[in-house]
Amino acid sequence: MNQSHYIGRFAPTPSGFLHFGSLVAALASWLDARAVGGRWLLRMEDIDPPREAPGAQAAILKTLESYGLEWDGEVVYQHDRHDAYAEVIERLFRQGLAYACTCSRKQLEGYSGIYPGLCRNLCHARDDAAIRIRVPELTYRFTDRVQGDFEQHLGRDVGDFVIQRRDGLYAYQLAVVLDDAWQGVTDVVRGADLLDNTPRQLYLQELLGLAQPRYLHVPLITQPDGHKLGKSYRSAPLPAEQATPLILRALRALGQGTDPAMVASTPAEVLRHAAAHWDADAIPRSLTLPEAQLR
Structure with a gap:
């Protein structure tokens, strides 16, 4: 794809704090955009206030910043749409x-x-x-x-x-289809738990005459007991002081090669290296992490 035509996005739901599974999805989305010089947008999917966790929106923004995952333009909030x-x-x-x-x-x-x-x-x-x-x-x-x-x-x-x-x-x-089209999103990179939502979105895009983006669904982080790592199940918030080692761990989960020496690097340095060597074809379809890597 032409570099100037790529627009990706990360669209977290503020029902909880970002966890390791969130990091894997956000990192894949960010790298897929940056590897081709594309734009990466941030949209807060806050259309369900009763499920929103107090302080989650601010914490999500702060976490992304501390992990070096900078976005382009202003944050879009679905409550404004x-x-x-x-x-x-x-x-x-x-x-x-x-x-x-x-x-x-x-x-x-x-x-x-x-x-x-x-x-x-x-x-x-x-x-x-x-x-x-x-x-x-x-x-x-x-x-x-x-x-x-x-x-x-x-x-x-x-x-x-x-x-x-x-x-x-x-x-x-409805909201995700309209917002992706409004923001000109060309590539949707998100977790595989949303894979079976996509045909419904394809239908809405067709019905409303909207462009269809490309899709890339990264594997869910499955634990040894079969549970998905998520906000509601042993999903510890991402600590800012562990940004570099957790980014390296997320890169390995995405099938990307990492240099052990980079554990002493800053998040920005790790991300620059990862973007230069990004290989979406190496992402596995599924992934189970050992218990020790979930802590």
Whole structure:
């Protein structure tokens, strides 16, 4: 890709502090952009205030700075983008592509997370209802730069999905698609836990006439007991004083070669070296770290 055309982004959710798994995803995204002279944007995905941890936003910014992961331009906050989300939902509703759904969680038990279309043709009022998008009975496919070919039949595997929650909060699927397009993102590098979200986003991009970025889903950090390393499970915040060794550890997790002598280097020096030698083809599809490396 032409260097001037690459725009990447990191979009953390402030429901907790950055942990080692977050670092792996952020580092991969930053290196993939910097290796080709591209831009790297930062977007705070703060569309779910009830789940936001106090102080998390400031801590995320401080951690990224202490680890040398500098971003381009101003930080974008999704709470400033509500008008754009509302406008698109209104358009989809007028076109008959979205509808109100009053189904409760109890009603949907037993459907394995696949919406059965109970409200699809009932014409409910939008008050006190979720808004769902009608999906086609089609398979959406893409080739991920690490995970390879992936496909999902939206009607059979997902069903009509929510784009605005019953409490009025906007759903991730809609917000991420609109914001990536608005920011001109060409390459999405993120964790593999979002791999199966991508076909829904491809559909929304097609429906709204938006460009499709390239995707690279880095492996999740899996522990020996099978649990994913994350905010809710033994996910210690990243200590600023351990920036260099943790960046080196994250590089090894991404399949990148490291020089043991660089443990005495600054984060900026390690990142410059890593960007000059970045090899996305070396990233493994999956990764289990030994217990000792999780501490």
